[in-house]
Amino acid sequence: MLAFELIVQGLIQGSIYALIAVGLTLVYGLLRILHIAHAALFTLGGYFGVLVTNATGSFGLAIVVAMVAVGGLGMLVYRFCYEPILARPPHVALIASIGLFIALEEVFRLVFGPYGISYTAPPLTATVVVASMNLKQAEIMVMAGVIVLIGGLAVLTRRTRVGIAWRATVTDPAMAQSFGVDVIKVRYLNFFIGSALAAAAGVMVALLNNLVEPTMGSVPSYKALAIIVLGGLGDVRGTLIAALALGVVESFGTIYLGTILDRDAIAFVFLIVVLMIRPQGLFGKT
């Protein structure tokens, strides 16, 4: 029974990781940038979620506002931070992104205060019993939300013209362009959707912990990197599987390896072991 509970908790955590990591892997797939500042947008999403909920009392509105606002900001990040350095060697964008992330975290600290903020009336706190397990409504909401969002992404990329143009651009930008796809628009779309998903994840984490603080993006940012590398860098399906797998591995690892390793190191043991066996990631193609 314990094992089952650990799996469920792991899947809840893993689905949060998945939401963050999908945006990251989309950016990597299109532009070959390790977009570390992505996690700052995740944090900002959390702030929007709490602030809008506290101001209007509507949690649903908060999610929408957070996703749209942060998605728009994601496009600005692309336009002003990444576009000018796309032609440079990859470490340039990587270091610039780390710098941007550190600076944004500090801005959050200065603007929203160092101690974090909470919901004045936390929504969805009631517990429900599912298969003899006590789950918070919020946890169920998170899992359902992730399924809806990822499902929506799948439909968008497979069933719509926009999505097909998007996938074509990822596969071969030059060819897509010669078929009339506006490659630049695809990049903006990519950043908008990726950032909006990160914002949704931020709102959900804020809901689960009832707290947002300036540094809440640090650990997810590193872990999301580990996840997209595990998933094979740029591979969305691989990333989803890796995220869920990591959530489960962590929840077991904390119980059985907690005395020799702390929770956050487990992700990297998993990462290093996998990379030494399969340097292209769990699902990457050689």
Next chain:
Amino acid sequence: MEYEITLMTLAGIAVIAALGLNLITGFCGQISLGHAAFYGAGAYGAAMLTTNGVSFWLALPAGALVAGALGLVVGLASLRVRHDFLAITTMGVGFLFIGVVRQQDALGGEMGIYAIPDPGLGRLGYMVLVVVLAGLVAAFSLYLKRSWMGFAFDAIADDEDTALMVGIDVARYKLAAFAMGTAIAGVAGVLYAHEIKYIGPDSFGFPESIAMLAMVAVGGIGSVGGVAFAAVVMTVLPHWLQVVAEYKLLLYGALLFAVMRFSPGGLAGLVRSWRTRAGGFRIAATGKVEP
């Protein structure tokens, strides 16, 4: 005076650590986001020895050896994974290091190691030792840059596959770069531990790795003078300007971003392009032939 001596010592330590990273990332082109782990390995290795009565002069090479050995292992990983994969792997090594240290009671766990004995050189003597070592590392870097090994590093940094094609033993040189660069970081770690006299897991986390990378990137990746200069400025400035100390991280991040965004060659790149412009005519007269 006491305060200036401490600052100089810390700046010297930063120079050593940053030059070690510059050897790996700058010369050999292998990006590392976990350099603080080796810095920490040196510090922990030496602190374990000196707190148990071993002489500082033995602990210094021992710390370098511990860090270099760990670096060699990570170097082996660099043979397996490349580019972005390697960056994330080294970042993982950094997290793994503090994750393990945190849980080991033998290494002081969360509390760290206190009361590390003084090497007995006096404040000024210790500063002189650090500055001399920093000078030696800088001299070694400059020598290396002009040696055959330096050329091989250059070729690998430029294009690994081509380097392999022209008969460079890429694996061996990469391992050498990692072993040397991390052993140098170990030396810096030993010096840090015996300057501050306290080390804990948080002294060697991801922010420290980034700080070192920032020094290398801001100074100019691969430039010995630029990196040393950036290491000194970025250590001393926050201490001098209390305003900066308050916003230290914001400035760090913004600087890192701004340098990469506007001058990816760092300070050394700026100086170079300024020189080229100033001496433009001479270079145009003797330089490359237009096709």
